[in-house]
Amino acid sequence: MNQPDPTDRLDAFNAYRDRMNRRILEDDDHLGIKRFFNLDTAAYRDGALDGRTKELLGLVASMVLRCNDCIDYHLQQCVAAGWSDDELNDAMNVALVVGGSIVIPHLRHAVETIDMLRARAGDDT
Amino acid sequence: MNQPDPTDRLDAFNAYRDRMNRRILEDDDHLGIKRFFNLDTAAYRDGALDGRTKELLGLVASMVLRCNDCIDYHLQQCVAAGWSDDELNDAMNVALVVGGSIVIPHLRHAVETIDMLRARAGDDT
Amino acid sequence: MNQPDPTDRLDAFNAYRDRMNRRILEDDDHLGIKRFFNLDTAAYRDGALDGRTKELLGLVASMVLRCNDCIDYHLQQCVAAGWSDDELNDAMNVALVVGGSIVIPHLRHAVETIDMLRARAGDDT
Amino acid sequence: MNQPDPTDRLDAFNAYRDRMNRRILEDDDHLGIKRFFNLDTAAYRDGALDGRTKELLGLVASMVLRCNDCIDYHLQQCVAAGWSDDELNDAMNVALVVGGSIVIPHLRHAVETIDMLRARAGDDT
Amino acid sequence: MNQPDPTDRLDAFNAYRDRMNRRILEDDDHLGIKRFFNLDTAAYRDGALDGRTKELLGLVASMVLRCNDCIDYHLQQCVAAGWSDDELNDAMNVALVVGGSIVIPHLRHAVETIDMLRARAGDDT
Amino acid sequence: MNQPDPTDRLDAFNAYRDRMNRRILEDDDHLGIKRFFNLDTAAYRDGALDGRTKELLGLVASMVLRCNDCIDYHLQQCVAAGWSDDELNDAMNVALVVGGSIVIPHLRHAVETIDMLRARAGDDT
Numbered sequence: 041m042n043q044p045d046p047t048d049r050l051d052a053f054n055a056y057r058d059r060m061n062r063r064i065l066e067d068d069d070h071l072g073i074k075r076f077f078n079l080d081t082a083a084y085r086d087g088a089l090d091g092r093t094k095e096l097l098g099l100v101a102s103m104v105l106r107c108n109d110c111i112d113y114h115l116q117q118c119v120a121a122g123w124s125d126d127e128l129n130d131a132m133n134v135a136l137v138v139g140g141s142i143v144i145p146h147l148r149h150a151v152e153t154i155d156m157l158r159a160r161a162g163d164d165t
Numbered sequence: 166m167n168q169p170d171p172t173d174r175l176d177a178f179n180a181y182r183d184r185m186n187r188r189i190l191e192d193d194d195h196l197g198i199k200r201f202f203n204l205d206t207a208a209y210r211d212g213a214l215d216g217r218t219k220e221l222l223g224l225v226a227s228m229v230l231r232c233n234d235c236i237d238y239h240l241q242q243c244v245a246a247g248w249s250d251d252e253l254n255d256a257m258n259v260a261l262v263v264g265g266s267i268v269i270p271h272l273r274h275a276v277e278t279i280d281m282l283r284a285r286a287g288d289d290t
Numbered sequence: 291m292n293q294p295d296p297t298d299r300l301d302a303f304n305a306y307r308d309r310m311n312r313r314i315l316e317d318d319d320h321l322g323i324k325r326f327f328n329l330d331t332a333a334y335r336d337g338a339l340d341g342r343t344k345e346l347l348g349l350v351a352s353m354v355l356r357c358n359d360c361i362d363y364h365l366q367q368c369v370a371a372g373w374s375d376d377e378l379n380d381a382m383n384v385a386l387v388v389g390g391s392i393v394i395p396h397l398r399h400a401v402e403t404i405d406m407l408r409a410r411a412g413d414d415t
Numbered sequence: 416m417n418q419p420d421p422t423d424r425l426d427a428f429n430a431y432r433d434r435m436n437r438r439i440l441e442d443d444d445h446l447g448i449k450r451f452f453n454l455d456t457a458a459y460r461d462g463a464l465d466g467r468t469k470e471l472l473g474l475v476a477s478m479v480l481r482c483n484d485c486i487d488y489h490l491q492q493c494v495a496a497g498w499s500d501d502e503l504n505d506a507m508n509v510a511l512v513v514g515g516s517i518v519i520p521h522l523r524h525a526v527e528t529i530d531m532l533r534a535r536a537g538d539d540t
Numbered sequence: 541m542n543q544p545d546p547t548d549r550l551d552a553f554n555a556y557r558d559r560m561n562r563r564i565l566e567d568d569d570h571l572g573i574k575r576f577f578n579l580d581t582a583a584y585r586d587g588a589l590d591g592r593t594k595e596l597l598g599l600v601a602s603m604v605l606r607c608n609d610c611i612d613y614h615l616q617q618c619v620a621a622g623w624s625d626d627e628l629n630d631a632m633n634v635a636l637v638v639g640g641s642i643v644i645p646h647l648r649h650a651v652e653t654i655d656m657l658r659a660r661a662g663d664d665t
Numbered sequence: 666m667n668q669p670d671p672t673d674r675l676d677a678f679n680a681y682r683d684r685m686n687r688r689i690l691e692d693d694d695h696l697g698i699k700r701f702f703n704l705d706t707a708a709y710r711d712g713a714l715d716g717r718t719k720e721l722l723g724l725v726a727s728m729v730l731r732c733n734d735c736i737d738y739h740l741q742q743c744v745a746a747g748w749s750d751d752e753l754n755d756a757m758n759v760a761l762v763v764g765g766s767i768v769i770p771h772l773r774h775a776v777e778t779i780d781m782l783r784a785r786a787g788d789d790t
Contacts, residue, residue, distance in 0.1 A: 060773035068750070068776065072758040075329050080766045083262040083322055088251035093218065094259055100222045101229045101263040102767070104515075106607070107731070109770035110263075125568070126213035133572040134219055137208040138226040138235075140515025141580045142479075142602070145609035148560035151568065185523035193500070193526065197508040200579050205516045208572055227517070229765075231357070232481070234520035250318070258322040265765025266330045267352070267729075270359035273310035276318065333762040338751035343718065344759055350722045351729045351763040354642075356482070360763075375443070376713035383447040384719050387708040388726040388735075390604075390640025391455045392477070395484035398435035401443065447708055454700055458637040463626035468593065469634055472600045476638040479601045485638075501588035509594055512583040513601040513610075606732070625693070633697040641705045642727070645734035648685035651693065 048156050053112055084117070092121040096131050103135035106142065108149050115150060119157045128154060175281050178237055209242070217246040221256050228260035231267065233274050240275060244282045253279060298406050303362055334367070342371040346381050353385035356392065358399050365400060369407045378404060423531050428487055459492070467496040471506050478510035481517065483524050490525060494532045503529060548656050553612055584617070592621040596631050603635035606642065608649050615650060619657045628654060673781050678737055709742070717746040721756050728760035731767065733774050740775060744782045753779060 065074055084094045095117040102110035118128060132150060136143050190199055209219045220242040227235035243253060257275060261268050315324055334344045345367040352360035368378060382400060386393050440449055459469045470492040477485035493503060507525060511518050565574055584594045595617040602610035618628060632650060636643050690699055709719045720742040727735035743753060757775060761768050 057773065060777060063780075064772065064776055068754055070751075070754040070758060072329060072333055073754065073761060073772075075325070075332075076758070076761050076766075077769075079322060079325055079329065080262050080769070082325075083259050087255045088249065089221075089255040093221070094255065096218070097222060097225045097256055097259045098263065101225050101260060104226045104517075105229055105263070105767045107767050107770060110767060124213065126570075129568055129570040129573065130212045130214040130219065131222055133570060133576070134208050134222045135226060136515070136573060136576050137205050138223060138230070138516050140479075140511070140518070141513050141576075142605045142607050142610060143515070144577075144580070145607060147564065147573075148557065151564055152560060155563075182523065185527060188530075189522065189526055193504055195501075195504040195508060197579060197583055198504065198511060198522075200575070200582075201508070201511050201516075202519075204572060204575055204579065205519070207575075229767075230517045232517050232520060235517060251320075254318055254320040254323065258320060258326075261323060261326050261765070263766050265729075265761070265768070266326075266763050267355045267357050267360060268765070269327075269330070270357060272314065272323070273307065276314055277310060280313075330762050333759050337755045338749065339755040343721070344755065346718070347722060347725045347756055347759045348763065350726050351760060354640075354726045355729055355763070374713065376445075379443055379445040379448065380712045380714040380719065381722055383445060383451070384708050384722045385726060386448060386451050386640070387705050388641050388723065388730070390636070390643070391451075391638050392480045392482050392485060392604075393640070394452075394455070395482060397439065397448075398432065401439055402435060405438075447704060450700070450704055450707075454697060454704065455637050457700075458634050458697055462630045463624065464630040468596070469630065471593070472597060472631055472634045473638065475597045476600050476604045476635060479605055480638070499588065505587045505589040505594065506597055509583050509597045510601060512580050513598065513605070626695075629693055629695040629698065633695060633701070636698060636701050641701075642730045642732050642735060644702075644705070645732060647689065647698075648682065651689055652685060655688075 050112060050116070050153065050156050050160075053109065054116075057109070057113070092118075092123070095121055096123065096127075099128075100131055100135045100138075103132060103143055103146055103150065104139035106139070106146050108146060111146060111150050112153050115153050116157065119154065119161070125154065125158075173281050175237060175241070175278065175285075178234065179241075182234070182238070217248070220246055221248065221252075224253075225256055225260045225263075228257060228268055228271055228275065229264035231264070231271050233271060236271060236275050237278050240278050241282065244279065244286070250279065250283075300362060300366070300403065300406050300410075303359065304366075307359070307363070342373070345371055346373065346377075349378075350381055350385045350388075353382060353393055353396055353400065354389035356389070356396050358396060361396060361400050362403050365403050366407065369404065369411070375404065375408075425487060425491070425528065425531050425535075428484065429491075432484070432488070467498070470496055471498065471502075474503075475506055475510045475513075478507060478518055478521055478525065479514035481514070481521050483521060486521060486525050487528050490528050491532065494529065494536070500529065500533075550612060550616070550653065550656050550660075553609065554616075557609070557613070592618075592623070595621055596623065596627075599628075600631055600635045600638075603632060603643055603646055603650065604639035606639070606646050608646060611646060611650050612653050615653050616657065619654065619661070625654065625658075675737060675741070675778065675781050675785075678734065679741075682734070682738070717748070720746055721748065721752075724753075725756055725760045725763075728757060728768055728771055728775065729764035731764070731771050733771060736771060736775050737778050740778050741782065744779065744786070750779065750783075 061077070065077060084091050084098060095114055099111065099114040099118055102114050115128075132147055136147060186202070190202060209216050209223060220239055224236065224239040224243055227239050240253075257272055261272060311327070315327060334341050334348060345364055349361065349364040349368055352364050365378075382397055386397060436452070440452060459466050459473060470489055474486065474489040474493055477489055490503075507522055511522060561577070565577060584591050584598060595614055599611065599614040599618055602614050615628075632647055636647060686702070690702060709716050709723060720739055724736065724739040724743055727739050740753075757772055761772060
């Protein structure tokens, strides 16, 4: 079985993401960019659709557009929202069929991220 | 209010789509292409995720990849699956935020398609 | 010489765009979508960069992403902002080199649109 | 069997393409754009790879990037270069697998174009 | 002359690719994903077009879609299939012209990969 | 405040870029590829638009197409051409709105690059 190190590239990504988002939102203080970030956050809040479903939509959109950082972000939200591996695989299968084999490297990345998140969750127990 | 003609570009699209799919699957009879079409159909069947949710994933993937034919196809499935306008708007909002203003022309197309589908449903009563 | 009809596909595009934008913003009234439209408009206002330069940026972004509706919208703004044909050609050349020959069909479309806009301006005199 | 009208959208596309290319290359006379067009033409000439193979590469690139005008252009060259339907299907299958179901609408378009070209060739006899 | 280390990022990529593919296909065991992987493999087998030509199509598709992992995979197949540097350059030139300067970083990556593969082949003698 | 190391990934990128460009242009000596590189350089020279504006166009095109190497290259040119942080933020905001949240990881990368370039410029004084 696969046992990825739970203290890993996800931590590095999250730290970099937080540091640069603060840098962009606090130092640069560009109104348009700030509003875009707010809009982005708001798009995944509970509404007519619940936030949980929206995170799954965000994951599939990130996969067909082939952005690993976006995939990692949405996978963390999806796992936190309680989506199971089987459900995530079903969603990623839609992304794979829509986006084609060019999505496969991102599927590998995504599955590795899921393993990291599950291992980390195991640590918590 | 908006009253699009329900006998419309959707009928033309569906007829063209059916005709060319038959042409591709029956006449050409290329095993790989045939299998791809089967895989595509299977990806939206009930599984760990229900088909209804998968159609919503297909819609968002089609919007961020900016394919009107794919949008029209998935919207027909989404409306048939019972997603409300508010829910579809929430999903399309995710697509808009992820994909940016370049998605707006496809949002206009999608909303027009939804209007056609709702008008058509009205006719059925 | 080329003499496109100035009463043309641009009028149809603008009418459709206005009608569907109203439909989306007034009837649907989805807060996230509404805010996105506002953000989109605001991005091209005078700021550290003048709106004129931003429209040129919007044009090049639309060309490399290959969206004819977006190209037509930004070209109308660019011509209204006073960019000359030589300047527009220089900007479109950047888009062509960055985006490759796949941009050529959109270059043809863009040049036809510019001709329509210049013919229309000629009518005004 | 399918009997598309051989006097068709391909004629319209070719006429538009010729007219606008002349407009761009002769009237506008932008050195960078001109050179790009020359480079584009040269890329498909016989070299280490023969032009025939390069047209097939151009077709697959056009399909995964989802540009119908580019597909129609390269299909005309591919058919003129003697590629059979089975060979074209094999190439398009690669494009479909790499690019995913989002390519399917362009596959439908491509197969219709091939039918037009074959019907036209039948007329010549 | 350029002398890249033949024990290199390609080994790391191949090991990661094998490990994650096994992880996806064996552990996850999702029927749709499995079938997609089979379809992907089958698309490059000898058929109406020989596998050698299909690998070249796969390379160009990967370059215009700008996926380094896919480029590395297909380059290994292309070199194994006997395509010469001049032929690969001709194919990559088509990708460059179709896809534009945005492809250049991937051309640099691809040429480095080819150097690694040629150095490795030299080791085998 | 943020204090990135000015001797950094930019140096590594520039060295790799120079080495591989020489490798491609000198060793491979493919006429089409060579001409493409020349055309690419020429597209940013002063013309009807000044080179400074063209670099900003190149930056926005690179952001919406999501290529970090291209972003780093054009940012170096933009900073050398004297664009201020506020002006660059305004341009990047256009890229963000056009391209959507999928551009955000590249915005983080770009802002980090700008910080590196400003720190480096500080060193020079």
